[in-house]
Amino acid sequence: MVIDGLKGRDFVSMADLSPGELGGLLTIATQLKCGQLTADCPRKVLGLLFRKASTRTRVSFSVAMVQLGGQVLDLNVQLTQVSRGEPIRDTARVLDRYLDALAIRTYDQGELAEFAHHANMPIINALTDLEHPCQVLADLLTVQEAFGSLEGLTLTYLGDGNNMAHSLMLGCALAGMHIRIATPPDYVPNEDIVLQARALAGDRSEVILTDDPKAAVAGAQILYTDVWASMGQESDAESRIPRFQPYQVNNALLAGCDRDAIVLHCLPAHRGEEITDDVMEGPQSRVWDQAENRMHAQKALLACLLGAI
Numbered sequence: 001m002v003i004d005g006l007k008g009r010d011f012v013s014m015a016d017l018s019p020g021e022l023g024g025l026l027t028i029a030t031q032l033k034c035g036q037l038t039a040d041c042p043r044k045v046l047g048l049l050f051r052k053a054s055t056r057t058r059v060s061f062s063v064a065m066v067q068l069g070g071q072v073l074d075l076n077v078q079l080t081q082v083s084r085g086e087p088i089r090d091t092a093r094v095l096d097r098y099l100d101a102l103a104i105r106t107y108d109q110g111e112l113a114e115f116a117h118h119a120n121m122p123i124i125n126a127l128t129d130l131e132h133p134c135q136v137l138a139d140l141l142t143v144q145e146a147f148g149s150l151e152g153l154t155l156t157y158l159g160d161g162n163n164m165a166h167s168l169m170l171g172c173a174l175a176g177m178h179i180r181i182a183t184p185p186d187y188v189p190n191e192d193i194v195l196q197a198r199a200l201a202g203d204r205s206e207v208i209l210t211d212d213p214k215a216a217v218a219g220a221q222i223l224y225t226d227v228w229a230s231m232g233q234e235s236d237a238e239s240r241i242p243r244f245q246p247y248q249v250n251n252a253l254l255a256g257c258d259r260d261a262i263v264l265h266c267l268p269a270h271r272g273e274e275i276t277d278d279v280m281e282g283p284q285s286r287v288w289d290q291a292e293n294r295m296h297a298q299k300a301l302l303a304c305l306l307g308a309i
């Protein structure tokens with residue numbers, strides 16, 4: 001399969017993909033996973049520039065690139081001149097002369113946009129405060145594996161209106177899935193992203209915001225949650241707990257979902273806060289498949305951006 005036009009592109013937002021490109025990437029990921037397709041990126045080098053901690057994203061990108069026959073350079077921000085204030089526009093142009101692609105984890109989406117503006121190589125969003133699109137590629141792959149297709153399914157997200165909520169809204173809209181986001185009233189998602197997701201969804205699917213967790217889960221096929229305090233919000237974590245308690249993914253709320261519903265969490269999880277241990281370890285949890293799928297989905301993404309497929 002060839003996805004025309006993905007070669008050389010940036011992936012800084014879920015909305016960078018068309019519905020067809022998203023479907024194509026998921027098909028390629030499935031075929032790479034089962035060995036029906038192989039892709040090679042010999043001598044290509046992926047740089048990782050992470051300002052925040054990471055287990056899954058760092059390791060899954062590294063393994064994916066090695067399995068494609070390429071190499072990875074894990075740039076320690078503290079050891080680069082970025083930490084001493086070298087302008088992004090200079091760093092971007094220099095790294096562009098060495099690397100074939102760069103995955104960045106940072107706070108400000110604007111920093112990613114600046115890298116993308118000044119570098120010709122693909123710039124990949126490995127998480128910002130605004131979005132986590134690579135995670136959503138793996139999430140949708142996991143949902144597709146569980147249900148066979150995506151269109152018409154309902155995903156309910158409970159918790160904070162954060163980067164995960166944003167990329168899930170955009171991803172579900174592109175896939176023709178309904179999404180319900182249930183958050184405490186003062187933790188709603190970014191208004192611009194809500195509007196963008198609704199525009200992408202058109203009349204194919206719904207993007208619903210609510211503060212009622214029970215109504216939000218009714219009949220849903222996918223129940224999704226994430227930490228209540230994201231990286232960078234640690235000082236706020238304690239005070240958030242009572243506000244978010246009604247949105248905890250537990251057996252009582254899961255019982256309101258479709259009987260075949262699956263439970264997803266991007267991880268790392270705080271068991272006993274946003275998700276109970278028994279749901280996380282229960283028969284409806286798909287969190288380990290979801291984590292594995294980071295590698296397959298990102299392998300498909302890299303192969304397409306680097307022009308190997």
Ligand code: CP
Nearest residue numbers: 054055056057266267
């Ligand atoms: N889900 C995710 O991005 O995990 P890491 O923070 O470990 O990369």
Ligand code: NVA
Nearest residue numbers: 162226230231266267
């Ligand atoms: N919302 C979380 C996701 C971690 C993968 C964070 O930004 O910390």
